[in-house]
Amino acid sequence: MITKRIIPCLDVKDGRVVKGVNFQKLGDVASPVELARYYSECGADELVFYDITASAEGRTLFTEILTETARTVFIPLTVGGGINTTEDFDRVLKCGADKVSVNSGAIRDPSLVGKAARLYGDQCVVLSVDVKRVNGAFRIFAKGGRENTGMEAIEWIRRCVGEGAGEVVVNSMDTDGVKQGFDLELLEKVCGAVQVPVIASGGAGKIEDFITLFKTLPGVDAGLAASIFHFGEVRIADLKAEMSRNGIPARI
Amino acid sequence: MTAIIDYGVGNLFSLCCSFGAVGEEAEITSDPETIRRADRLILPGVGAFEDAARKLRESGMDRLVKEEVSRGKPLMGICLGMQLLFEKSYEYGEHPGLGLLKGEIRPIAERIPEGLKIPQMGWNALRITGSSPILKYTKDGDYVYFVHSYSAVNCGDSLLAVTEYGTDLTACVGKGNVYGCQFHPEKSGETGLKILRAFCETEAQA
Numbered sequence: 441m442i443t444k445r446i447i448p449c450l451d452v453k454d455g456r457v458v459k460g461v462n463f464q465k466l467g468d469v470a471s472p473v474e475l476a477r478y479y480s481e482c483g484a485d486e487l488v489f490y491d492i493t494a495s496a497e498g499r500t501l502f503t504e505i506l507t508e509t510a511r512t513v514f515i516p517l518t519v520g521g522g523i524n525t526t527e528d529f530d531r532v533l534k535c536g537a538d539k540v541s542v543n544s545g546a547i548r549d550p551s552l553v554g555k556a557a558r559l560y561g562d563q564c565v566v567l568s569v570d571v572k573r574v575n576g577a578f579r580i581f582a583k584g585g586r587e588n589t590g591m592e593a594i595e596w597i598r599r600c601v602g603e604g605a606g607e608v609v610v611n612s613m614d615t616d617g618v619k620q621g622f623d624l625e626l627l628e629k630v631c632g633a634v635q636v637p638v639i640a641s642g643g644a645g646k647i648e649d650f651i652t653l654f655k656t657l658p659g660v661d662a663g664l665a666a667s668i669f670h671f672g673e674v675r676i677a678d679l680k681a682e683m684s685r686n687g688i689p690a691r692i
Numbered sequence: 693m694t695a696i697i698d699y700g701v702g703n704l705f706s707l708c709c710s711f712g713a714v715g716e717e718a719e720i721t722s723d724p725e726t727i728r729r730a731d732r733l734i735l736p737g738v739g740a741f742e743d744a745a746r747k748l749r750e751s752g753m754d755r756l757v758k759e760e761v762s763r764g765k766p767l768m769g770i771c772l773g774m775q776l777l778f779e780k781s782y783e784y785g786e787h788p789g790l791g792l793l794k795g796e797i798r799p800i801a802e803r804i805p806e807g808l809k810i811p812q813m814g815w816n817a818l819r820i821t822g823s824s825p826i827l828k829y830t831k832d833g834d835y836v837y838f839v840h841s842y843s844a845v846n847c848g849d850s851l852l853a854v855t856e857y858g859t860d861l862t863a864c865v866g867k868g869n870v871y872g873c874q875f876h877p878e879k880s881g882e883t884g885l886k887i888l889r890a891f892c893e894t895e896a897q898a
Contacts, residue, residue, distance in 0.1 A: 441856055442816045443835065480881065485815055511709045516837060516879050536706045538879065561739050563811060563839045607813070637813050661814065691815045691835040 443689040444654050445485035445662035446676055447639065448669040450475060452521075453492045455501035457670070476509045476517075479669070482676045484515065485691055488541070488609075488664065491521030492584075503535045510536020520568055524548065529556050533564070541566040541609060544582045546600060547589055557604025562636075567605035569597060571626055572613040578626060585613050593626070594633050601634045608634060609664060611641040619645025622653045622663070631659030639664050647674055647682050654688045694892060695730035698722045699751045701772070702738035710878035714889040724756055732892065733757060733765060737772030741781040741797065741842070744772055745789060754790060761792060764897035766869045768826070774865065774872030775842060783842050792870045795847040795862075800840070804858035811841040812857045815880075822852040824866040825894050829886035836863070836875040836883055843874060869897050 451458045456470040476487055489509070491502045499522065510517060519532040520541030529540050540560075546552050546567065557565045570581040571593045578593035597608055610630050612623030622643045631638050640653055641664040650663045668674045683690040694716055696704050704720045711718035718734075719726060727733065735757065737744045748754045761767050769777045778789045781797035789797070801810055815835045820827055830853075838855065844862040853864035855875075864887075865872045871891065877884035 442812060442814045442838075445814055507705075510706050511712070514706070514710055514713065514878060514885060515881050517706075533703050534705060536703075536709070538706070563738075563813065606811070635809055637809055661809070 441689045443485070443691045444660075444683065445639075446483070446650070446679060446690075447486045447488055447662050447664040448479045448484050448676070449488040449490060449641070449664050449666040451490045451492050451666065452502055452505065454495075454498045455505055458492065472505050473508045473512065475670075476513045479676070480513045480515050483680055483691065484676055485662070486516040486518065487513070488518045488520065489537075491519070493522070503531060506532060506535040506537060518566055520566070525552070526555050526559055529560060529564075533560065539564050539566050539607065541568040543568040543570065544584075547580065547582045547591075550599075550603075553600045553605050554603040557606070562604045562606035565605050566607045566609060567597065567600045568609040568611065569593065570611050570613055571623075578629070581613060594629055597630055598633050601636055605636065607637045607639065609639040609641055612643060615643030616641075618643055619668070621645070621649040624653070624656055627653075627657055627660055631657055637661040641665070644668055644674070647679050650679055651682060651686050651688065654683065655686065693730050694718045694732045694734060695727045696720045696734045696736060697727065697753055697757065699744075699747045699753045701744045701747055702736055704736055707734070707736055707770070707878045710885060710888055711892070714885050714892060716888075716892040722751060722753070724752075727756055727760065730765070731896065732894065733760060733767045735767060735769040735773035735776060737770070737776060739772060741772065741775060741783040741789075742785065742787045745776060745781075745787055748776065748790075758790060758792070761870060764869055766891065766894040766896065767792070767871065768891050769870075769872040770878075771840065771874065771876055774874055775844065777865075777870060777872050778844055778847075781842065793844075793847065793850050793865060793867060793872070795844050795850070795865075797842050798845050800843050800857070800861060803843075803845075803861075808858045811839055812861070813839045816855040816857060816863075816875075818853045818855060818863055819860070820853045822849070822866075824852045824864075824871070826866060826871050826887055826890045827852060827864065828890050830883065830890075834883040836873075836877070836880040838863075838875045840874055844872075869894070
């Protein structure tokens with residue numbers, strides 16, 4: 441039976457992991473390559489590298505890190521951040537990314553998803569969305585959540601999947617950082633609207649939040665989180681053991 | 693040396709690195725001499741069957757690969773590369789493959805229950821059904837990473853392992869010196885590397 445995936449997300453700026461990392465076992469806790477290797481050994485099913493660099497130097501550094509990671513880590517690797525053109529897809533795929541995640545780039549150029557899907561295949565194109573409730577409606581936010589596009593979330597997701605997005609990462613800005621659990625209401629709507637894999641993001645604070653997510657919404661394929669893994673609040677091995685005890689298929 | 697055949701399909705960087713991880717020299721190449729010199733061949737591939745089969749033909753790689761296989765050289769197809777080993781595919785029409793293995797490629801949609809997502813994307817367990825040198829380090833229940841919408845059927849005695857996705861889907865095949873993995877061994881952690889290591893330990897058959 442196919443397993444539910446657990447995906448740590450690493451925000452990388454100027455070649456270092458940001459958002460803080462707190463591991464005793466690691467020498468250089470801010471090295472994305474070391475952290476990626478550590479997570480892979482801990483049983484992470486996939487990794488997301490998110491490039492939050494603005495400078496050209498930072499971008500070069502990011503691709504170098506990606507290359508180095510792909511050399512030593514043999515689980516699927518998704519890359520996001522600053523993906524605006526098919527050339528950006530090409531740049532990170534050549535360095536060992538398996539999937540590329542687009543967010544603001546697709547909002548700026550709605551033809552990007554379709555163009556990339558035709559060039560690299562649907563399975564390679566991940567749509568990432570930042571969603572927030574505004575007056576009771578789910579809206580798409582751009583530029584790292586700073587700008588309300590006014591677009592209705594489900595409509596946008598459905599449209600991008602229709603264009604060829606092979607997977608959707610749904611980040612709820614309402615639950616992100618609150619650590620009180622995933623946004624089940626939003627995720628249920630997304631699962632009902634598309635047939636491609638759905639990855640839940642934003643709100644996980646403890647193991648039980650993942651158990652609730654997968655038990656309540658069988659349509660969700662994966663759970664993504666950052667700081668709770670980085671700070672050791674949730675250990676992937678413990679999480680997977682608990683999933684297994686609850687009858688949720690997990691790769692152990 | 694293992695030659696990873698470059699015929700213009702997909703990205704081969706990670707695949708090449710994974711051989712380094714098992715201590716095998718690997719070269720991404722479209723050069724016939726390098727391919728003839730290689731101890732083993734990898735046929736990679738992502739994307740659409742028809743497009744990949746055409747590129748194989750147009751580059752002359754189809755004949756070269758068949759020649760080398762007939763001389764006993766071990767060959768492993770990965771993902772779409774595995775599907776190309778079979779007689780034909782029913783992906784958007786009907787297209788001939790290399791015909792190195794008996795069987796054909798069919799949409800998984802025909803066979804799996806409704807409600808399961810297509811493609812099958814993620815980690816799933818292997819159930820070993822046949823013995824083979826490439827699975828000598830692999831055991832029942834080991835997880836590997838899949839991304840596919842089509843799978844091989846009617847493989848006969850080349851079937852080595854299946855995976856359960858609503859029904860049993862072909863995961864691994866092998867007959868003589870020809871092997872294939874529907875999953876991505878280069879993305880399947882330690883389990884995948886063990887399969888690549890086992891493949892690198894196979895020798896040409898007389």
